[in-house]
Amino acid sequence: MVGEGVALPGSGASLAADNGHLLREVSSGAAGAILMALGPGPLRTRRLTEQLNRYAPRTVYRYAAKQVGLGLVERSEEPGVPSTVVYKLTDPGGRQLYRLLDAYAEAWWQRLPDGQIDDNCWTSVSLLAEMWELGFIEALSLAASSPTELAELEGDLTFHQVNRKVHLLRAHGLMRDRPGRGRGRSYEFTDRSRRSMALIAGIARWLRRQGGSGAGMTSAQLATVLRVVTPLIQLPQHAGKQIELGLAVHAADEPILELVAEVEADGSCRCRDATDQSPDGRAAGVINTWLGVLLDGNRGRFRVGGEMELVDGFLIGLHDVLWCGEQSLTAA
Numbered sequence: 001m002v003g004e005g006v007a008l009p010g011s012g013a014s015l016a017a018d019n020g021h022l023l024r025e026v027s028s029g030a031a032g033a034i035l036m037a038l039g040p041g042p043l044r045t046r047r048l049t050e051q052l053n054r055y056a057p058r059t060v061y062r063y064a065a066k067q068v069g070l071g072l073v074e075r076s077e078e079p080g081v082p083s084t085v086v087y088k089l090t091d092p093g094g095r096q097l098y099r100l101l102d103a104y105a106e107a108w109w110q111r112l113p114d115g116q117i118d119d120n121c122w123t124s125v126s127l128l129a130e131m132w133e134l135g136f137i138e139a140l141s142l143a144a145s146s147p148t149e150l151a152e153l154e155g156d157l158t159f160h161q162v163n164r165k166v167h168l169l170r171a172h173g174l175m176r177d178r179p180g181r182g183r184g185r186s187y188e189f190t191d192r193s194r195r196s197m198a199l200i201a202g203i204a205r206w207l208r209r210q211g212g213s214g215a216g217m218t219s220a221q222l223a224t225v226l227r228v229v230t231p232l233i234q235l236p237q238h239a240g241k242q243i244e245l246g247l248a249v250h251a252a253d254e255p256i257l258e259l260v261a262e263v264e265a266d267g268s269c270r271c272r273d274a275t276d277q278s279p280d281g282r283a284a285g286v287i288n289t290w291l292g293v294l295l296d297g298n299r300g301r302f303r304v305g306g307e308m309e310l311v312d313g314f315l316i317g318l319h320d321v322l323w324c325g326e327q328s329l330t331a332a
C-alpha cells in the first residue's frame with residue numbers, strides 16, 4: 001500500500017513514502033541508469049545521452065524530467081546561444097540514493113564493460129518492488145507459499161495473474177520451487193532475493209531521512225526484513241541457541257514486537273515469533289538502530305544481554321550477508 005507523501009528537499013515535489021513505490025520509480029526505464037551516470041558529477045544533456053546510448057535520447061529526456069520532478073535530479077541552464085542544459089544529482093537526496101545503489105551494485109551486480117549496470121538488474125529491482133507491494137515478501141517470510149495462497153493475499157490479482165508473476169520472478173532468480181512438497185508446487189526465496197532486502201532497508205532509511213521518523217518502514221515491515229535476511233546467516237559455533245530480537249518505538253521503551261532467531265543444528269539461522277522459552281541472548285532497538293546494523297554494521301545503540309559472542313555474531317552477520325559481495329562469499 002502506498003503511504004503518506006514525503007516532500008523532497010528543494011523540489012516542491014511529493015513522493016509516496018513507500019519502499020516499493022520508490023524502488024519502482026528508480027528502476028523503471030532509464031531512471032536508474034541516469035542516477036548512476038550522474039553519480040560522478042554533473043553532465044550536459046548531450047554528454048548524458050552519449051553515456052546512455054542504449055536508450056533513445058527522447059527516453060533519456062523523459063526519465064530525466066521524472067527524476068527532476070521527484071527531487072532526485074536538478075536541471076539548470078547555462079547561458080549561451082543556444083543555452084546548455086546541465087543535470088546533476090540533488091544534495092543530499094539524490095546523492096544519498098546514488099550511494100546506496102552504487103554500494104549494492106559494487107557488492108552484487110556485474111557491470112557492463114563501460115561501467116553501467118545491466119538492464120536485467122534494474123528489472124530485478126522493479127520486480128522486487130512489486131513483490132514487496134503485493135505482500136509476496138511478507139507471505140514468503142512466514143512460509144513457502146503456493147500460487148493459490150499468494151493469490152489469496154489482499155489485492156486484485158487473479159490466480160492466473162499471480163501464476164504469471166511467479167514465473168517471471170523465478171526467471172529473474174527471485175523465487176524458486178521449494179523441494180520436497182509432493183505434487184503441490186510452492187515457492188520460497190532465493191539467496192538473491194534475501195540479499196535484496198539491503199535495498200528495501202536502504203530505501204526505508206532514505207525515506208526516513210527525507211520525510212521524518214514516521215516514513216519509510218513500520219515495525220512489522222522491519223520484522224519481515226529480519227525474517228527474510230536471517231536464513232543467510234551461519235553461526236555453526238552456536239548451534240541450538242536462540243536470540244531474542246526486540247523492536248521498540250523509542251529507545252527507552254519496551255519492545256512492541258519480538259522475534260527469535262534460532263541457530264539450527266547445521267549452523268543456519270531462522271527467525272520466528274517469540275516464545276516463553278528463555279533465550280541465550282537479547283538485542284533490542286528502534287527501527288533506525290536496526291536499519292543501522294543492516295546497512296552500516298553499526299551495533300552501538302542496541303540494548304543487549306546474554307551471551308555477547310552470540311549476539312554480536314548475529315548482528316555482524318546481518319550486515320555482512322547483505323554487503324560482503326560475491327567475491328567475499330566465494331573466498332569464504
